[in-house]
Amino acid sequence: MKAPTRHLSFRPGQLPTSATELRSEVRALLERERLAGTWDPAEHRSWGSNNPELSRALGAAGLIGMTWPREFGGRERSQLERYVVTEELLAAGAPAGFHWIADRQSGPLFLRYGTREQKEFYLPRIARGEIQFCIGMSEPDSGSDLASIRTSATRDGDHWLINGTKIWTSNAHRAHYAIALCRTEERSDNRHAGMSQFVIDLKHTDGISIRPIFNLAGSHDFNEVVFDNARVPADAIVGEPGSGWDQVTSELSYERSGPERFLTNFHVLRGLVDALSRSASDEAQRQVGRLVSHLWTLRQASISVATTLEQGGLPNVESALVKDLGTHFQQELPEVARRLASAEGLHHGALLTVIENAIMVAPAYTIQGGTTEILRGIIARGLRLR
Numbered sequence: 001m002k003a004p005t006r007h008l009s010f011r012p013g014q015l016p017t018s019a020t021e022l023r024s025e026v027r028a029l030l031e032r033e034r035l036a037g038t039w040d041p042a043e044h045r046s047w048g049s050n051n052p053e054l055s056r057a058l059g060a061a062g063l064i065g066m067t068w069p070r071e072f073g074g075r076e077r078s079q080l081e082r083y084v085v086t087e088e089l090l091a092a093g094a095p096a097g098f099h100w101i102a103d104r105q106s107g108p109l110f111l112r113y114g115t116r117e118q119k120e121f122y123l124p125r126i127a128r129g130e131i132q133f134c135i136g137m138s139e140p141d142s143g144s145d146l147a148s149i150r151t152s153a154t155r156d157g158d159h160w161l162i163n164g165t166k167i168w169t170s171n172a173h174r175a176h177y178a179i180a181l182c183r184t185e186e187r188s189d190n191r192h193a194g195m196s197q198f199v200i201d202l203k204h205t206d207g208i209s210i211r212p213i214f215n216l217a218g219s220h221d222f223n224e225v226v227f228d229n230a231r232v233p234a235d236a237i238v239g240e241p242g243s244g245w246d247q248v249t250s251e252l253s254y255e256r257s258g259p260e261r262f263l264t265n266f267h268v269l270r271g272l273v274d275a276l277s278r279s280a281s282d283e284a285q286r287q288v289g290r291l292v293s294h295l296w297t298l299r300q301a302s303i304s305v306a307t308t309l310e311q312g313g314l315p316n317v318e319s320a321l322v323k324d325l326g327t328h329f330q331q332e333l334p335e336v337a338r339r340l341a342s343a344e345g346l347h348h349g350a351l352l353t354v355i356e357n358a359i360m361v362a363p364a365y366t367i368q369g370g371t372t373e374i375l376r377g378i379i380a381r382g383l384r385l386r
């Protein structure tokens with residue numbers, strides 16, 4: 001008999017009372033750093049761009065790894081407080097890519113599964129904004145079907161030998177470390193067994209070639225990374241051998257439901273509203289109103305997921321839904337802006353450039369962090385609709 005349909009659960013979440021103070025703190029820091037010339041708001045590259053100086057300033061202010069224990073460089077603040085900081089960085093388009101992955105995924109991975117030595121070695125440096133991480137999951141023949149990865153790690157005395165190829169590895173050419181998912185046992189009937197995660201020092205390990213891949217907009221953000229007998233120490237394994245699959249999937253709720261899934265091109269909406277502020281047709285007002293109400297609803301859904309995560313829940317289906325709806329929003333936004341700019345005669349060069357760039361990067365939203373088809377599969381299965 002088919003199991004009964006499960007319903008989505010988006011219980012209203014509330015940001016903490018400290019949110020207002022934190023917002024002012026982040027805004028003041030960004031303004032100080034802007035005046036000091038650390039970053040330029042006109043670049044609008046947000047978490048896709050790297051600015052080690054800005055990350056160090058955020059680290060010094062206690063805004064990286066802020067939920068982690070103090071003994072590892074954290075500030076023991078709540079996930080919802082971290083949410084507020086993330087939201088402010090995105091709304092400002094601050095170039096926070098240097099620490100983004102480490103703060104969001106690698107640090108929490110060490111905290112949950114790492115040894116005490118790993119926590120002491122990596123976490124304080126991440127929290128100070130000193131080291132950058134990248135994620136080595138995808139391979140040339142394994143993207144959506146991540147369980148089919150072939151990169152192997154074989155034990156060799158006090159070391160592991162890594163062999164294989166990772167692809168689309170964002171920031172591998174800049175990052176100090178990669179967290180790579182590797183096969184530590186032969187494939188068996190259980191497709192999810194026999195994988196492990198490793199922390200690999202990209203700057204000091206022989207046998208690693210990092211080759212650039214240029215995207216549609218002409219920038220070099222991701223890479224192909226080839227491991228040819230790359231020798232890493234025995235203690236480079238993160239978590240239990242063979243538990244890589246469970247560890248990786250537990251990262252995904254954090255990766256998918258955050259405000260970066262609908263605020264990455266917020267500057268397009270702001271630019272559009274500014275440009276229309278003197279005069280806007282009824283149709284333009286209707287279109288902008290629709291976008292803003294979608295954004296507001298997405299934000300409520302995302303805050304609800306963040307609240308569930310804070311309370312120890314694992315809302316995988318709801319996270320997948322936020323990511324899917326966020327993708328739709330972020331792709332629709334520059335298209336609507338393009339149509340309105342033309343219909344309303346908005347000939348502002350800066351706005352048109354912003355829209356043009358946003359249209360060029362928009363296809364990536366469908367793919368990164370799980371493709372639309374895969375997310376819809378997760379949602380359908382989670383709701384027991386298939």
Ligand SMILES: Cc1cc2nc3c(=O)[nH]c(=O)nc-3n(C[C@H](O)[C@H](O)[C@H](O)COP(=O)(O)OP(=O)(O)OC[C@H]3O[C@@H](n4cnc5c(N)ncnc54)[C@H](O)[C@@H]3O)c2cc1C
Pocket residue numbers: 134135136137138139140141142143144145167168169170171222364365367368369370371372373374377
């Ligand atoms: C900007 C960007 C940054 C990225 N950064 C990283 C990174 O730092 N590290 C990393 O490891 N990876 C990264 N990726 C890779 C990304 O995670 C993969 O591209 C993604 O998982 C899809 O895998 P694939 O490219 O092999 O496509 P495929 O899995 O081959 O999918 C191709 C198409 O087939 C569809 N499809 C596949 N399987 C099914 C199915 N079962 N049912 C229905 N449809 C299906 C997909 O939805 C997609 O439309 C990045 C990707 C992008 C775009």
